[in-house]
Amino acid sequence: MSKAQTSIKTEDGRVFYDMAVADNPCFACGACCYHYRVSFYHGELDSQPGGFVPADLTSPVTPFLACMRGTENGHSRCIALQDNGQCSIYARRPSTCREFPAYTTDGDANPECNRLRKIYGLPLRK
Ligand code: SF4
Numbered sequence: 001m002s003k004a005q006t007s008i009k010t011e012d013g014r015v016f017y018d019m020a021v022a023d024n025p026c027f028a029c030g031a032c033c034y035h036y037r038v039s040f041y042h043g044e045l046d047s048q049p050g051g052f053v054p055a056d057l058t059s060p061v062t063p064f065l066a067c068m069r070g071t072e073n074g075h076s077r078c079i080a081l082q083d084n085g086q087c088s089i090y091a092r093r094p095s096t097c098r099e100f101p102a103y104t105t106d107g108d109a110n111p112e113c114n115r116l117r118k119i120y121g122l123p124l125r126k
């Protein structure tokens, strides 16, 4: 695990990743925020009890799923991704984003990050 990346195991067995702003390689990247449909359980929306993701930045997918607006069809920019590469709702981003690690457990760059970075013409991370 990279020193910059911390992991938290949730009560339901999921693993969420987090990083300090200063050491966060995602803040000069955003490739995954361009690539996938970022969908998640609608209970995470701040319009639901205990939810935290800004609902006005999302679109409905099914009665129980929402996605970040802009990512509905994939290969398109998430509305929360700013021009400087930073997520404008980092502390309130959905679980889908929290589960995608920038580093492997060995501390190397996640190969999936580099696959995406290559697609978008960004230099590969180490
Ligand atoms: S592709 Fe990897 S490095 Fe880039 S923003 Fe996503 S998780 Fe971060």
Ligand code: SF4
Residues within 6 Å of the ligand: 032, 033, 038, 068, 078, 079, 080, 081, 082, 086, 087, 088, 089, 090, 093, 094, 097
């Ligand atoms: S919510 Fe933030 S981290 Fe998640 S896809 Fe959008 S810009 Fe990226």
